[in-house]
Amino acid sequence: MSTPLRDEYRRARRLFAESRVPLLVVALGAGMVCALAVVFAKILDNVLDGDGVTAWDLPVSRWCAEHREPVLTTVMRALTEVGNPPVLAALTAAAMVVVMVRGRSLAPVVLGAFAFGGYLMMVVTVKLAVERPRPPLPERAIAANGSSFPSGHAAGVAAVALVSVWLITREGPKRRWIRAIAWTTAFVLIAAVGFSRVYLGVHYPSDIVAGWVLGAGWAGVLFVAGTAATPLWRGHSLGRRHCRP
Template identity: 35%
Template sequence: MSDAPAARLQHQVSRAAQALGKHGVLLLTLTAGLVPALLLALLAGGVYDAVAEEDGVAALDQPVLTAAQSIRSPGLDTAVTWLTNLGGTIGLPLLAAAAVAVLCRWQRSWTPLILTASAAAGSLLMTIAGKALVGRSRPALSDAVPPYEYSASFPSGHSLNSMVVTGTVAYLLFLYLDSRWARIITLVLAAGFIAAVGLSRVYLGHHWLTDVLVAWFLGLAWLAILITVHQLLHARRLRNVPAP
């Protein structure tokens, strides 16, 4: 891989800094990152309200679970269980560790490790806090595919963690890949994996649909904050570098 993407980013940051000034770049970056994070947090709050009031989008929980049960089969159950394990407490850390090791070696920097570890730590804290504070029950075991899970249901840890960790790795790859198509494929694969893991939780009867939705919204909000902080730090390093 060449340094072309990094050089282009450096050039763009330098031009933006010259046009807007130091405070203008800061304001623009904060607005672009924190406004979406706030909106996503509000959406997550809306899902929580629906769950608490048992109305709104929460009314879809049981019908969606029933629909998932109607398409189950032994072969599909096995395949979806394998997929959900990739986004679990063993599969996802192993995949992330491999990706981060490659990124650190490729970029000759510890930034991928620091950013991904920070992302995972925040995601884990949100998962633990959400389950402890809300204490929602999972679907009945009779509606689930074994192996069964017994912790609280809200939010879905698999969905939240896969959103944040996969999103962080995809973001880092996006920054340093040369090819436009490689970037598009990276984002599509990341989005597909995140969606598949989340939907697998509903299919298996391990979570309600709203558990997954709130996890996605919270994960995207946290991801937006992380990317904003990373961009601010990166812009600070490049601010005084002259354009090529």
């Protein structure tokens, strides 16, 4: 092993030893990801077989279509735009700039890029594989193309919001009430965007739940990876050098 590689290896071992990576947190995160994968597989099986949770899809979609109100429809149209990929990309970039400035590290930015790019690739792949038709045209309040399952808006907002808030609260304010507000805002936004897709008639409820599960699962993967790699990115903080004690 060359000297630079040997030094890098020793530095990595020292950082991990000093930081004591919370292995329990990593293990719990991995368990959560596995559980979400099982849930997603079950929903997918229901969609392919047309049973289980899908029994509620058409009744709920029709109920929403029959109970639309002009003002609420306007609000839902505006809210659903948050889940569009260009908007999510802008929100991700803004959040990662905040994290990079506060944490003086490029590693969280990489996690943010993976959050956005990863969810998009998974959603496109599953959509092409499943090709589920969207709800009937008479029930739609806005135009929508492509496969219905899973909801890309639901998956994207879940993945980006969860990863962004985790990184911001990790590097940002330490006051619990500020963190509580940040997490509450994220969950409310995730729920609201998901509901807007069903309300506007472009997705079935099972599409939304599957999107939430997919996005949360991907966020969980990045949480596990980010937690495990924390010593390395702390050691490569911008404007700092890790020196031997």
